[in-house]
Amino acid sequence: MSDYLDRFGRGQSMCHRWPPLAKLLSAIAMILAATCVPIAHPLIGIVACVIFFAHTLARIPLAYVARRLLFFWPPLFLMAISLPLSQSGQTGWLLFATILVRGTLSFSTALWLVNVMPFDQLLATLRRLRVPDVLLAILSLMYRFLFVLWDELDRMRTARAARLFRKPSLWATWRSAAHLLGRLLIRALDRADRIHGAMLARGWDGRSRWIEQPREDRP
Amino acid sequence: MHIQDGVLSPVVCAATGAIALGAVSYSVHRLKQSVGDRTIPLTGMMAALVFAGQMVNFPIGAPVSGHLLGGVLAATVVGPWAGCVAMTLVLFVQWAMFSDGGLFSLGANVLHMAVIGSWGGHAVRMFVQRFIGDSRKGIVIGSVVAAWASVMAAAALFCLEFRLSWPPSEIDFSKVFTLMVSFHSLIGLGEALITGVAISFVLNQRPELICRTDNPVRLKNRTDRIVRPTVASITSTLVAGLVVALAIAAFLSPFASSFDDGLETALSQIGITDFNLTGRVPGLLEDYDKVPVPVAAWQTLAVSIAGIGGTLAVFALAWLLGRALPAATQNLNSEATGE
Structure with a gap:
């Protein structure tokens, strides 16, 4: 992805x-x-x-x-x-x-x-345009979480596919998809909790700090 | 669902953008007020979750499938302010990374899905819960009704914006609106069903994750009062009334042709008619005058069926989901507060 x-x-x-x-x-x-x-x-x-x-x-x-x-x-x-x-x-x-x-x-x-x-450049530019820090902090975290959740979703889909032996009815498909969504929600919020703990352990105090110049030499 | 650039006129884009900017700024302001060290990671996760959740396919027919929109779900889990911010960021990232939706129509998209979805959805749910109570049943029924009403309200608003975008003289808008409303009543049903089942699933598994009226959201055993929704009850009722009125207006919009004259003069006074399409497509298209118009004859009937059928289906859905929940619903209020 x-x-x-x-x-x-x-x-x-x-x-x-x-x-x-x-x-x-x-x-x-x-x-x-x-x-x-x-x-x-x-x-x-x-x-x-x-x-x-x-x-x-x-x-x-x-x-x-x-x-x-x-x-x-x-x-x-x-x-x-x-x-x-x-x-x-x-x-x-x-x-x-x-x-x-x-x-x-x-x-x-x-x-x-x-x-x-690239996204980090976009973030830096938005910051120069004085978009509120809270929004940017949420945005940068969202960007990180996105890939993790996509992988999580992929694993759950694989697990569902592995357990389906016949073609389910439409209602059953909808139900399982909505349950997938609910399960993803629970896992995501739990993960947010763990991440928050990890952030606290590294000195997070609710304020975001930025490196002034984004590095140009990233691969 | 996303409105692309080019669908709405620049003036309408500017107006919706200004309204959306105000609403999102207010949400950020409220979010900052309640800011704690966990608001930011939680809201970020919620935004990522809505983004990922939109990728879960809900098959309808062979090639067509629907997906979650997520405004009501976000508001139900993290409250209206954080929900609105999360949805806004989802829409922004969808533009900035997928080029999904447009830059200038971002304001309209934010207004439809983030503001109506989260603020409006939350207000409608609170309104419904006032009658049914704070039990699981109340939350599920409330969110089902809220999901449906928010989609219909967004559709009504889109009809209005579309109407204001194009030269009013030659287009028969009522037919376009008929298509829009019929289409959106289906989308609304899907959204209501998905939101309802997902929320009742979470309520069965981890009821403490769902944001209630008077209790702070608690994750695990923490009780910091960060994402507590504090909509004053009068404001909440007003917003709920507005959303419901818009949803009803969606069904009336195809009939409201007498409204046109007033709107037209108002438009020409502001000078919006400047955005007339200049130039004509030469003769090639003349033949299409005789294209049969399947929608026209069925217009009244179609809208009536969509309206009445949709409403009945949502209430049936709400009732069924409410019934499907375990009968031994303990009073979650006492459970949540009685620590």
Whole structure:
């Protein structure tokens, strides 16, 4: 799972070497442009080109982008298709196209940002933007716990699969999934308790401290 | 469930963003007030848990599966303030790491899932519990109703935002709303079922983990009063009323066409009509004028069935889950306080 996220975040391309704040701001500017320009305007093509160019600059493989888009389109398509289906006339189709184009462009921009900006850089940037410390502390802990819980969930799924000999009914599947969720909740809260104890043992007093400069030389 | 960028207009995004920012700041403020050394790891774990919990699949048909949304579950375990913060961070990380949802529509997503889910869900649960009591049954029934109402309220709010986002002249919004509401009444049922079963499971296994009205949350044997929800009862009733009203409004929204004129003038006064779509798609699409409109004829019937059926199903669900709990429900209040 971990290599699914910000997979190319540690690359060494030109985009990766930009200052973090510049990456964030340019991504915001691009999304702003993608969502504000009317779709029939030629400018939208330029925005699309810039986003595409940014992807190639960052050396993000196109196959990866295409795969992510493949998973991204169906829900957006479902949401957008309800417009032309319920209207007669071309307004519905125009709105449909608008939503699809804007959604796709801003999604690719976000994808670019994810892949040129590792999470610790994002945290440091948010800190420079004066996001409250409490939020950042929770966020950084959440990021750590996430992978642990995913592994925990994987183990529980494996255990469930190993104990299922026939295809259960729909209700049984739902029940076992909800129980899985409840069990995960109990284990997670117990783990939070143990982690809190470990943090106390290492001098945690409820205030978060940060290393001023995040290290650049991490692998 | 996530709204992508491009679905809502920039002005609506800015407005929802401002409201969400205010609500989350207030939650952080309340969280800081109650801050103890364990709030931060607990909230972080709750956020990670909701994130991971959304990956548990609940199959519906062959290719389609649903998942938990988690606002009500988070509020039930850690209280409304921490729950709201945790859900906000979940939505943020989903954008920042998965590009799921949008940056500018983050405000709307936070408003729908974190604020309505946690604040609203908690308020509705407290409201229900006032009638049924603080027993396990009260908690389960309360959270089932809260989960359903929060999804429907979010749907109603989305309809409103969508309505404000696009030029009001040419679109027949009532049909779009019909689709939205029918769809969300199913999502709401799923969320209610998942939340109810998960919470009753935890109540059976480890009842002390669930956040009650008047007792602090206790993990293991600790009794520090950190994540205690302290919604004043009047505020709680007000918020609950608002959420329920929104949920009802969801079912009324397709019918509320007379509302349009007033809204339209209001919009043109603020100048939102500037976001009109310029340009026309040339002739290619003209033929679609004759696309049959399956929804239109069934509109009234569909919404009525979704509304009435959904409501009945939620009450049946709440009742069944309440029944399914062990009959020998000891009074947890005395158990929790009597140390």
